[in-house]
Amino acid sequence: MTLEMRSAGRPGIYKGEKRRGLALALPAMLWLGLFFILPLLIVLVISFLTRGTRGVQFTTPVTIENYIDILSFPYVDVFWESIGIAALTTVICLIIGYPLAFFIATRKSRIMQNLTLFLVILPFWTNFLVRTYAIKVMLGADGPLNTTLMNLGLIQEPLQLVNTQLAVLLGLTYSYLPFMVLPIYASVERFEFRLVEAANDLGANDLRAFLRVVLPLTLPGVIAGSILVLIPTIGAYITPDILGGTQGLMIGNLITTQFRGTGNWPRGSAASMVMMLLVMLALIGYVMMSARAALTNRRRPVE
Amino acid sequence: MEQTAALTPRPAPGAIEFNQGKIARDMLIRRIGKIGLAFNPIFAYFFLWAPILLLVLFSFNDSRTVATWRGFTLQWYANVFNNVVGTEARFSTNLMLQSFGNSIVVGIVATILATTIGTMVALSLARGNFPGKRLLDGLLFLPVVIPEITQGISLLIFFNVVLDFVNQTFGTTAQLGFGSIIIGHVAFNVSYVAIVVRARLSDMNPKLEEAARDLGANEWRTFWRVTFPLIVPGVIAGSLLAFTLSLDDFVITFFVSGVGTTTLPVFVYGLLKLSVTPEINAISTLILLLSTLLIGTAMLLLGRDAVKL
Numbered sequence A: 001m002t003l004e005m006r007s008a009g010r011p012g013i014y015k016g017e018k019r020r021g022l023a024l025a026l027p028a029m030l031w032l033g034l035f036f037i038l039p040l041l042i043v044l045v046i047s048f049l050t051r052g053t054r055g056v057q058f059t060t061p062v063t064i065e066n067y068i069d070i071l072s073f074p075y076v077d078v079f080w081e082s083i084g085i086a087a088l089t090t091v092i093c094l095i096i097g098y099p100l101a102f103f104i105a106t107r108k109s110r111i112m113q114n115l116t117l118f119l120v121i122l123p124f125w126t127n128f129l130v131r132t133y134a135i136k137v138m139l140g141a142d143g144p145l146n147t148t149l150m151n152l153g154l155i156q157e158p159l160q161l162v163n164t165q166l167a168v169l170l171g172l173t174y175s176y177l178p179f180m181v182l183p184i185y186a187s188v189e190r191f192e193f194r195l196v197e198a199a200n201d202l203g204a205n206d207l208r209a210f211l212r213v214v215l216p217l218t219l220p221g222v223i224a225g226s227i228l229v230l231i232p233t234i235g236a237y238i239t240p241d242i243l244g245g246t247q248g249l250m251i252g253n254l255i256t257t258q259f260r261g262t263g264n265w266p267r268g269s270a271a272s273m274v275m276m277l278l279v280m281l282a283l284i285g286y287v288m289m290s291a292r293a294a295l296t297n298r299r300r301p302v303e
Numbered sequence B: 001m002e003q004t005a006a007l008t009p010r011p012a013p014g015a016i017e018f019n020q021g022k023i024a025r026d027m028l029i030r031r032i033g034k035i036g037l038a039f040n041p042i043f044a045y046f047f048l049w050a051p052i053l054l055l056v057l058f059s060f061n062d063s064r065t066v067a068t069w070r071g072f073t074l075q076w077y078a079n080v081f082n083n084v085v086g087t088e089a090r091f092s093t094n095l096m097l098q099s100f101g102n103s104i105v106v107g108i109v110a111t112i113l114a115t116t117i118g119t120m121v122a123l124s125l126a127r128g129n130f131p132g133k134r135l136l137d138g139l140l141f142l143p144v145v146i147p148e149i150t151q152g153i154s155l156l157i158f159f160n161v162v163l164d165f166v167n168q169t170f171g172t173t174a175q176l177g178f179g180s181i182i183i184g185h186v187a188f189n190v191s192y193v194a195i196v197v198r199a200r201l202s203d204m205n206p207k208l209e210e211a212a213r214d215l216g217a218n219e220w221r222t223f224w225r226v227t228f229p230l231i232v233p234g235v236i237a238g239s240l241l242a243f244t245l246s247l248d249d250f251v252i253t254f255f256v257s258g259v260g261t262t263t264l265p266v267f268v269y270g271l272l273k274l275s276v277t278p279e280i281n282a283i284s285t286l287i288l289l290l291s292t293l294l295i296g297t298a299m300l301l302l303g304r305d306a307v308k309l
Helices: A001-008 A008-048 A065-070 A075-104 A109-125 A128-139 A145-150 A165-190 A195-203 A207-236 A238-244 A251-259 A264-298 B002-007 B021-056 B076-082 B094-126 B133-145 B148-170 B176-205 B206-214 B218-246 B253-256 B264-272 B278-302
Strands: none
Touching: A008 A264, A008 B094, A008 B133, A008 B148, A008 B176, A065 A075, A065 A264, A075 A109, A075 A165, A075 A207, A075 A251, A075 A264, A075 B021, A109 B002, A109 B021, A109 B278, A128 A145, A128 A238, A128 B021, A128 B264, A128 B278, A165 A207, A165 A238, A165 B021, A195 A207, A195 B076, A207 B021, A238 A251, A251 B148, A264 B148, A264 B206, B021 B278, B076 B278, B094 B133, B094 B176, B094 B218, B094 B264, B133 B176, B148 B176, B148 B253, B176 B218, B176 B253, B206 B218, B218 B264, B218 B278, B253 B264, B253 B278, B264 B278
């Protein structure tokens, strides 16, 4: 009886908590506002300023020169190449990652599923620099890959692999493959495999069943995985720096050089803003695509 | 099971047209698919693991090159701890250990701050209701998706502007250092902690808190006696994630660290950007060991929850 009475009066108790919810959020709001949003706004402002002389990094007048600079030769080429490398990395990760996620999700026992999944996650938890260095060691002139190819008689001279775009592509694929596998695995794990049998019974071959049943229903995982690979590869810095040398420059390296030594801060800021715009566009694309995929799947009379 | 069978329309036996060509083609497609599915994991796991395992192996190789195996040695590890790393003149064991110490200090302080602030904001987002909540929710995801390089340079500019202003106004000589590194690490770690803790909070039944309140506990008591014990695994997971990210971070630290406050990744970067030597392989192996120990601890502490991360 008393319990019921107290419950009935509960809305009153929670009034104070609504205000305190804000108090709990304040430290995070302040920290992010001061050390994340404000710095980004400063970069935005500087991207419209002019480079000063004698140690002054930026000064008036206000100009859009930096953006024109960044979006014309030679800088714009770096942007196109980075977008190309990021897109190609995403496609390669998808080609390797999709069947791998499928393989993990279709393991019969729970233990094997966890083990095969764990073997994908573990490299991803280790230090990024060390992983990139490991690829550099593999691709070196006297590294295991070249030595093996020479011992097999396939090549006479060691191939120049480090400091090429190919090395950057390989390094990025290696680093971000787990990002592709995990969301797809989550999608495939929920997939009802009897639907494939149904499609087969209705006369579809495996390819058709895959394209018309499996792929559409696991599309949310594919989209999520692709965006998780695409975004960090657009902004990659370490991989092209260590594996690409002067051949595999990406936006990240372009930005960094503008802030080191005799760089140009306003130009670097503009490049940084354009890169952020690219990332935002990719995110908006993701939100729109995943909303559409969810809608199409809901319309389907299956599940 | 029976229901599905009933729902699956099967053509009447007489209606099937046996087209030998189609059957042969379908079988070929199935075979190609099977071969692909069998081959892909072998290739993928080899691709993921061969570089790491070979790196570890070659750190024990009795040869300066990584071309062939010439026998076991601990020479390179001994070198690392005796001030020798190939041709690197700038290397010193002291500097390495000092940067490792810096990494640990930065990691611990940043983790404590990020875990506290992150848990608080997760609680407020899960249970509170205030104007701007949705905006804050979106804002929290930004540090996770914005490229590290953008965060790095924006913090560099920010600290430069602020330090210039402070030093000119007050005549001080403040510069980049532990403070700026920790501020940067907390700025991205708050989001990770908040996301992990929030996931845990949304799994929790809010009726438990209501029951505690109904039984007469005040908010403070309800939090410490009911809510907190239930979200502890999430808080631990979040803090371990934050510590790992802080310990591994290179890009942001690279921009906001000052003289004498080099962290281990920044120190190692200087070494491995330039050359490949067996000593660097040894250092890399030690870092891999450190990562593995951290993950092992996380797994032991969290059990099954760890997989969800």
